[in-house]
Amino acid sequence: MRSSEAHPLTRWIPLRRFLAQSWVLGLLGLVTVLLFWFLATASGAVDSLFLPSPHVVWQAGQSQWQSGLLVKDAVASIQRVFIGFALSAGLALPMGIAMGSNLTICRLLEPLMALIRYMPAPAFIPLLIIYFGLEELPKVLLIFIGTFFFNTLMIMDAVKFVPSELVETALTLGGRGLPILTRVVAPYIAPQVFDTYRINMASAWNLVIVAELVAANEGLGKRISLAQRFLRTDDIFVGLIVIGLVGLTIDLGFRFLMRKACAWAN
């Protein structure tokens, strides 16, 4: 028996445990990409106009930060997303619940919504500009159009899957009407609603950038399209990275909220 020496397969267990933690591998992936980026630019293999080095991008970011442009752009974009999405989320919730719990309303609206859902929201931009000009309203409405139908239909589905026993139990306990919706349906679908919002928030974030690329005075998308005009790839990279980071932060925020509010569902 070779008891003193660890088996070759078990020797690596601590390392595997370390790697098994999800953040470790995530970080590894990120670092690898950064490393390749650095090597590609440092070796001179790629023209620095096409691919600015990490260092140059960092400096561009710093100068945007110091001039206050970065914050101003980010605030403008985030504001649009939040107003448009709040409108969409706020209306989709009662609408989705109504469609999910009432067959008539569902039959009336579902085909219409399913149709509109397949119209790409950016295709509405020309119309929105004709109707509402170049101010904030068309951008907010674009985000609304791009997320409202998805939000509504996903919430409707969540409502349809509320187990009938839960509703019927409430009925046999003497409940009826609105309290059934607020005390049974709403809490049951809450985790799915959070998840719906989290997923569709990503499209809201995409759409605001698209809207700003087309027409805007400020915003992260506007900054990118300006940078393109002056071939400032470093500024484009700054924009892309910031957009990603803000989006990720919002995503994590939703996950955090869901964990706090719906501990029972985890």
Next chain:
Amino acid sequence: MHLQVSAVCKSFGYGSNAKQVLDTINLDLHSGQFLALVGSSGSGKSTIMRLIAGLDRPSSGEIRFDGQLVRGPGAERGMVFQKYSLYPWLTAAQNVAFGMELQGRSRAEIRERTAYFLEVVDLVDSARLLPRELSGGMQQRVAIARALAAEPKLLLLDEPFGALDLQIRESMQEFLYQLWQRTGLAALLITHDLEEAMLLAQQVHILAPRPGRIVRSIALPSDRSNLAHLRVSPAFLELREDLARTLRSLDGALVS
């Protein structure tokens, strides 16, 4: 309390797809009575229960509760479902309190009655646990406490112990029997377990399938000082075998 089910039929579907599930069901149930319905799977047991609870309408015939036609669900007819139906986001205590909150009772009353009924089902220590942290038997006890706390005049139990293993089922039967004796509630128990029905109920109706109809009704002796003893007493076993033959012949009839 008086429940009258008179000549109730129930079909699902329309036209050539119509399927009769219940055929001319008659039942009578008074305060303090414990009635059981026994039938094989698919014989329409849950359907009867849902009609009495007011969750479905009969195709013909009528159901009266204290003389009033049943038109929908109401708190006077409490129900414990076949499948676990606790609210997963509420603790055991909050589940028990749920019906009373819907009824708009005062906070003090809710607190007091919740504590009392948790005590009745012996779950005081688990008051703050979520359903997923409770065993199957504990969950069903919470469901029973929740139904009782809403103060029904009639308790409808749809195979409440069907998903539990044998040992827990026996202790739950003991528990339910004592509960019924203590509260003097009217109860209608649905089960496919003949022994369960015979142990607990004063009267057992046997349901034949396709379409569901009552083919035999038996009144049972009322001496049950000791359920464990009763389970193995010769007279009990003999009657049980007799009824089991009836059930088997009903199932055989559909094969031939």
